[in-house]
Amino acid sequence: MIKIVIKDLKLFFNDKGSMLMAFAVPIALITLFAFAYGGVGKGNKSNKIVLQVSDLDNTTESKEAIEQLDSLKSIQIKLKDLEDAENAIKTGEASSVLIIHKGFSDSLMAGNVLPLELKYDEAREIEIGLIQQSLIPTISMLPFRLKGSKNVIGKRLVKMTGTTDLQTQQSIQNQSDNLYDVIAKSIVESSQGNDKIKNPSSGFFGEDMKMTKIIKAEHSNRIGLVQAVAGTSVMMLLFSVVGIGLGLLDEKKEGTLKRLIYSPIKPGNILLGKMISANIMSILQLFIMFLFAWLAFGLKIGSQLPGMIITIVATSFACSAFGVFIASFAKKREQIQGLSILIILAMSAIGGSMMPLFFMPAFMQKLAAISVNYWSIQAFFDVFWRNLSVTDSVFLSRILILLLIGGILNTIAVVLFRKNILKLV
Amino acid sequence: MPNVSNIHTLNSIKKHSAENMIEVKNLKKSFGDREVLKGINFSIKKGELYGLLGPNGAGKTTTISILSSLLIADSGEVFIENLNLRTDTNAIKRITGVVPQEIALYNDLTALENLMFWGGIYNVPKQELSQKANELLQLFGLEDRKNDRIKNYSGGMKRRINIAAALLHKPKILFLDEPTVGIDPQSRNLIFEVIEKLHHERITIIYTTHYMEEAERLCDRIGIIDNGEIIAEGTLEELKKNSPVKEIISITFSGMNNDNYKKLRSFRSDIKLTENIVHFYTSDAKTELPKLVSFCNQAGLEFNNIEILKTNVETIFLNLTGKQLRD
Ligand SMILES: Nc1ncnc2c1ncn2[C@@H]1O[C@H](COP(=O)(O)OP(=O)(O)OP(=O)(O)O)[C@@H](O)[C@H]1O
Ligand SMILES: [Mg+2]
Secondary structure, three states: OHHHHHHHHHHHHHOHHHHHHHHHHHHHHHHHHHHHHHHOOOOOOOOOEEEEEEEOOOOHHHHHHHHHHHOOOOEEEEEOOHHHHHHHHHOOOOOEEEEEOOOHHHHHHHOOOOOEEEEEEHHHHHHHHHHHHHHHHHHHOHHHHOOOOOOHHHHHHHHHHOOOOHHHHHHHHHHHHHHHHHHHHHHHHHOOOOOOOOOOOOOOOHHHEEEEEEEOOOOOOOHHHHHHHHHHHHHHHHHHHHHHHHHHHHHHHHOHHHHHHHOOOOHHHHHHHHHHHHHHHHHHHHHHHHHHHHHHHOOOOHHHHHHHHHHHHHHHHHHHHHHHHHHOOOOOHHHHHHHHHHHHHHHHHHHOOOOOHHHOOHHHHHHHHHOHHHHHHHHHHHHHOOOOOOOOHHHHHHHHHHHHHHHHHHHHHHHHHHHHHOOOO | OOOHHHHHHHHHHHHHHHHOOEEEEEEEEEEOOEEEEEEEEEEEOOOOEEEEEOOOOOOHHHHHHHHOOOOOOOEEEEEEOOEEOOOOHHHHHHHEEEEOOOOOOOOOOEHHHHHHHHHHOOOOOHHHHHHHHHHHHHHOOOHHHOOOEHHHOOHHHHHHHHHHOOOOOOOOEEEEEOOOOOOOHHHHHHHHHHHHHHHHOOOEEEEEEOOHHHHHHHOOEEEEEEOOEEEEEEOHHHHHHHOOOOEEEEEEEOOOOHHHHHHHHHHOOOEEEEOOEEEEEEOOHHHHHHHHHHHHHHHOOOEEEEEEEEOOHHHHHHHHHOOOOOO
């Protein structure tokens, strides 16, 4: 079997076309995307960013506040349990959660600092930036927007001045009530559906939103670079492993598979040999891609080396399984070649190889989970961007899923191989 | 001390294995509802070179594919060196070399790399393998091209490597499925010489072909296969002796057209026409010839030349099946 592997690798390196596809093309693409993603986040207005909201207060006021946020054009609100929301951030499904803590209503009425908190994945600074831009003005104007909070401003001003004189307090209260009417009216008039409200008191309640990082990221790498390397490598890897898989069909066509069956080699080992050579090829290819990103773009690997190795191995396993899986579906190369290119491009598109996931609408982000690309790219993000440790359960769950995908695809491939390919006639 | 009966059994086993290296019994195979092999029987002695001669689609490759475990027969039995093909598949595979009808090599590897690979999968030790590979390259006259990729080889050179690839593990038995299809005379002769050498080394060989000259030149015994059945079997002499056709009267006519041909067919139906030459198959040319000449004269058919030829495998085949070996 080892002989089959060596022969396959020899054949691969002898074939200039697949060498080009495996190394030169992805390197060119990584370069291209790395520059392209340099400008990530500058001009995307069209898509709504999903903001998870956990309402722990659950009062009329908190609900009203959520309604206010929901009216923002750039943000789509998703109400969630806090735990679910935090998990979603950890798995990369969402970037952040706005928590309305218990006592929101009381604090609002009492004119105290509002117990709001934005927990977020620091790795996704671009999205968080966008969310902040939209949220802060709205939050700072909340007291003006909520019904029945007319005297809140006054109360707060009273607290801020710290006066104990009842008359002064009353006078502040009265004046602020008048002010409230004017501002609230102007807000309603000027900001129907407009995020960029005139902000008469910028920062006034702005500090009410506490920012909490959920995942401590050191920002060792630029997100665009990680996206470019991981996205491109995985996509191009799929192309080359499908090439190796299709080699099985070539062996059938060329008659060499026949010769292999004449020999005392177990037919199962013929497939196993292919799987192993696809794996070796994959690991090699990914290493070279990341090596290139390190040399050319300064991708920081450092302490992330173990995570990178684990992810590369798991990705290789899943992808090479995909390669033989695709091949074992057909009796001839021609039957599957075109389709396989289509499948790879589709998986790459939805899985985030071509475009960062958060640019995509929510349902597409969900759909991403059906692609190998998604799990692999997310795992690379865990390693190079979220700086998760290799024992982190989120990271491990992704690795597990990759291994699972590989296992399942390999199993199906074995069954189909016997049915479609071994039957030479 | 073995007693007499023991010696007897021992001898009979020895005798059996010495006599029949390959035994094929009532082999049947259908693809869908098409019966391609209809009960093939033959046995081959050790060191014998057995020819399976038959036209396209006769079932030669199907037979070889079953013998080399690529296909499984629907029924029937195969014994090779007294091993049952169904149960001792791997043991049989180890002592068998198969040269498939098509070139089955890695085009992007060199000849030497191919040989090293194909020998390697039979677990031939590296040193021995390398020696054997070079020996075969020399034998097939390709030593100076051994580091060229197969894809740059000519058809005849590919055919040579295709055969060499089956010899690296020094098989006791060799199946050659039409190994000389579409090659130049030089390569063909070289291949014949190698096969004769292997035959000389007492390797048991099955050689399929639809060239009667090949069967006549190489084979100890010939099985004529048609439509999934062996319709005649024996040495060339036996086949000739048993054939009702002993001689061929070959007449070259000065003009041949459909009408004239029809007239001739009314005299004898088993005739063969090539351009102006008509072959009449006969068991006794001396008595047949005068009748034929007088028929031609009466029918007004002019001829330039008459020859009496000896039969060959092709005429035997034609006589048996009413078909040509080749179209
Ligand atoms: N896989 C298959 N499915 C259906 N029919 C088949 C298959 N393989 C062979 N046949 C048919 O079986 C018959 C015998 O084929 P086979 O290849 O054994 O003939 P052959 O004697 O080797 O002919 P040739 O001289 O052309 O190589 C042919 O009619 C062929 O069409
Ligand atoms: Mg054939």
